[in-house]
Amino acid sequence: MTILVQKFGGTSVGSIEKINKIADRIVRDLDQDNRLVIVVSAMSGETNRLLSLGNDISAEPDSREMDVLLASGEQVTISLLSMALIDRGRNAQSYLGDQVSITTDNQFGRARIESIDTENLRRDLDDGVVPIVAGFQGVDREGNLTTLGRGGSDTTAVAIAAALEADECQICTDVDGVYTADPRLVENARRLATVTFEEMLELASLGSKVLSARSVEFASKYRVPMRVLSTFEEGSGTLITMENATMEQPIVSGIAHTADEAKLTVSGVPDVPGVASRILSPIGKAPIEVDMIVQNTGADGLTDFTFTVKRGDYAKAVKILESICKDLGAREVSGDNTIAKISVVGVGMRSHAGVATRLFDALAAENINIQMISTSEIKISIVVAERYMELALRCAHDEFGLSE
Secondary structure, three states, X not given: OXXXXXXXXXXXXXXXXXXXXXXXXXXXXXXXXXXXXXEEOOOOOHHHHHHHHHHHHOOOOOHHHHHHHHOHHHHHHHHHHHHHHHHOOOOEEEEOHHHHOEEEOOOOOOOOEXXXXXXXXXXXXXXOOEEEEEOOEEEOOOOOEEEOOOOHHHXXXXXXXXXXXXXXXXXXXXXXXXXXXXXXXXOOOOEOOEEEHXXXXXXXXXXXXXXXXXHHHHHHHHOOOEEEEEOOOOOOOEEXXXXXXXXXXXXXXXXXXXXXXXEEEEXXXXXXXXXXXXXXXXHHHOOOOEEEEEEOOOEOOEEEEEEEEEHHHHHHHHHHHHHHHHHHOOOEEEEEEEEEEEEEEOHHHHHXXXXXXXXXXXXXXXXXXXXXXXXXXXXXXEEEEHHHHHHHHHHHHHHOOOOO
């Protein structure tokens, strides 16, 4: 008998009608001799509503109390879905994170899972009961409610699948799989049948919104096969799994993008040891996450230092750099918050030379200027002007034959 962990996100459980459709789907899967554990998010918009309430009541909400507030969203969903299954003649029982129990550290708002007690879940599976588990939440060793942060329900589902040694963790969402590029921007984008953990982790961290990078990292660590499926449409979706050494991998598997980028440059800084630390240390303490970094070759004892941040952090980062510009001995601070990042990803890059050249030549043929470049063993990321983002995406997609 197959054990599956299925996770349904906020858009999938966004209304009573959708919850009833999910209940019908679960019944069909049970009838195919599967044993199921279901993980659900709060209904779409609910977490944002709760966040807004907390921020309305306090300019700086207490982190512990905010987690108590946010954890209430999933409680509604697990009870409604359990009721729907019971009405269909199936045994179901809802579980909050502390009832499972999912033990986490005490970092409120971004807690990390330390252990899961599977006793109740295994008992339910043996007794033919469908456990409906609240995603995104757990409890620390002092009994405090905690939330896992962005992508927390995906992480909950993967962690439960790992603890139960489930056959598969299925992430059911509003798309029918992982595509070679965003199909909203690249009309001939193709759904991938399989993708490796390594590739999916890169795609997720570089802008693909289908899965959270944290959940993919967890699945890779514990070798939990993941599958992205449409909640309401039939199909095999995309399987995320270990690399198959017996099969030749495509050079490029997918392309990710993000327009939420900004670039900052500190010009004319002394080309001496420690200058990068002096620039990035106050940025890191802000805290502002830095992505791509380029330091030009020095001339006349001076160099230019460029890095990217999220667009929402741009104004804050400019103020920090301007405040330390004189101490650095820099000439000026400049920036651009109208850029985009495009990344091509594929494990096949390891065994194929000239991938970067092909990408650069294809963009040059469309007169697209590359402002920054970052590479790893299976990834090439470039920064271009935002107005060229869609053209660059389609150009790269065509160059590597991803629609075929």
